Amino acid sequence: MKKLKIAVIGTGSISGRHIAAYLKNENVELYALCDVDGARLKAAGERWGVSRLYTNEEEMFAALPEIDAVSVCTWNGAHMPCAIGALRAGKHVLCEKPMALNAREAQQMLDTAKACNRKLMIGFVRRFGNDAQVMRDLIRDGTLGDIYYAKATYLRRNGNPGGWFGDSARSGGGPLIDLGVHVIDLTRYLMGDPKPVCVFGATFRELGDRRELKDGAAYTAASGAESDVCDVEDLAAAFIRYENGAVLSVETSFCLNLKKDVAKVELFGTRAGMCLDPELEIFSDRCGYLTDTRPARPTALDIDEAFENEIGFFVDAIVHDRDVYPIAEDGIAVMKIIDAVYLSARTGKSVEL
Numbered sequence: 587m588k589k590l591k592i593a594v595i596g597t598g599s600i601s602g603r604h605i606a607a608y609l610k611n612e613n614v615e616l617y618a619l620c621d622v623d624g625a626r627l628k629a630a631g632e633r634w635g636v637s638r639l640y641t642n643e644e645e646m647f648a649a650l651p652e653i654d655a656v657s658v659c660t661w662n663g664a665h666m667p668c669a670i671g672a673l674r675a676g677k678h679v680l681c682e683k684p685m686a687l688n689a690r691e692a693q694q695m696l697d698t699a700k701a702c703n704r705k706l707m708i709g710f711v712r713r714f715g716n717d718a719q720v721m722r723d724l725i726r727d728g729t730l731g732d733i734y735y736a737k738a739t740y741l742r743r744n745g746n747p748g749g750w751f752g753d754s755a756r757s758g759g760g761p762l763i764d765l766g767v768h769v770i771d772l773t774r775y776l777m778g779d780p781k782p783v784c785v786f787g788a789t790f791r792e793l794g795d796r797r798e799l800k801d802g803a804a805y806t807a808a809s810g811a812e813s814d815v816c817d818v819e820d821l822a823a824a825f826i827r828y829e830n831g832a833v834l835s836v837e838t839s840f841c842l843n844l845k846k847d848v849a850k851v852e853l854f855g856t857r858a859g860m861c862l863d864p865e866l867e868i869f870s871d872r873c874g875y876l877t878d879t880r881p882a883r884p885t886a887l888d889i890d891e892a893f894e895n896e897i898g899f900f901v902d903a904i905v906h907d908r909d910v911y912p913i914a915e916d917g918i919a920v921m922k923i924i925d926a927v928y929l930s931a932r933t934g935k936s937v938e939l
């Protein structure tokens with residue numbers, strides 16, 4: 587069978603996970619790489635043994651019309667232009683989270699995908715995790731009953747990655763759009779992808795990026811830190827009401843005066859509750875006794891496996907001409923929530939969607 591020719595746009599840290607997963611996939615040829623940073627691009631080409639290297643995606647598409655599909659792994663502000671450029675050039679697109687800087691951009695991406703009849707998948711990798719699979723199976727089997735409340739917590743004490751992550755023009759925001767999207771999407775997925783109808787949110791810029799801390803090792807660790815802007819929130823908290831009446835409470839920070847980083851997801855239903863932190867535990871009552879249970883298999887997230895599943899799904903969808911998933915509408919729903927949290931934080935009022 588003819589192998590899919592894949593290009594990766596943006597060769598920073600997350601591209602490594604996409605590329606490693608593509609290289610393991612027998613239906614794929616890693617064909618070309620693109621990055622606006624020539625030095626980074628060259629290093630990636632050497633690392634992954636790719637010689638077709640471009641600093642501009644339009645030039646790449648013009649030179650290599652045989653490319654079938656791309657992963658967009660750029661900073662957030664380049665997701666929309668790169669994805670739209672690829673779709674118009676006839677390529678299928680897997681776009682990293684968040685889908686775009688805001689819902690308006692995300693909608694333009696969906697409209698382009700429809701007009702060009704190409705697949706547009708959003709990289710909500712947490713849906714492909716071993717943890718999500720077990721939770722979803724238990725929920726579909728009725729273990730929790732009706733889920734009416736969820737909590738998504740992704741708090742870092744000192745975890746501003748620096749570089750573009752702190753620059754709202756390229757990131758669209760701070761921990762909410764960077765970390766919050768993961769757990770907002772994961773909980774929404776587990777709740778059956780309900781439609782958000784009302785949002786109340788608050789954001790704070792009190793601690794900055796904490797680059798002055800003596801213990802500030804986290805700062806700049808995750809990005810090239812080519813510029814040191816920090817105009818994003820360091821904490822965001824929000825309440826999201828869905829059409830079915832269920833509510834999500836979300837808290838996310840780059841910097842916060844708390845003891846220890848927290849990354850957990852909790853779902854509360856009429857029959858039981860569930861907490862992933864990092865292993866899964868289920869809380870209910872049996873024969874009048876409050877009962878805690880754990881699956882016997884490991885349920886903490888295996889991120890390598892999650893990326894392999896995500897990339898495998900994208901490749902299979904193209905090879906067998908099946909629908910992709912998560913769909914662009916899921917990306918747009920999360921962008922609408924993010925936009926509404928930022929708007930609510932600015933106005934002090936709740937936002938109806």
Ligand SMILES: NC(=O)c1ccc[n+]([C@@H]2O[C@H](COP(=O)([O-])OP(=O)(O)OC[C@H]3O[C@@H](n4cnc5c(N)ncnc54)[C@H](O)[C@@H]3O)[C@@H](O)[C@H]2O)c1
Nearest residue numbers: 596597598599600621622623659660661662664682683809
């Ligand atoms: N799914 C996950 O778990 C996960 C984890 C980390 C990051 N991400 C997402 O992946 C994306 C990249 O994050 P990162 O940590 O790899 O950042 P990074 O800074 O390490 O890499 C981003 C790269 O994109 C390049 N770039 C920017 N604009 C470009 C353009 N127009 N054309 C080509 N290249 C361009 C930059 O030069 C840089 O090399 C972000 O959207 C981020 O939210 C997802």
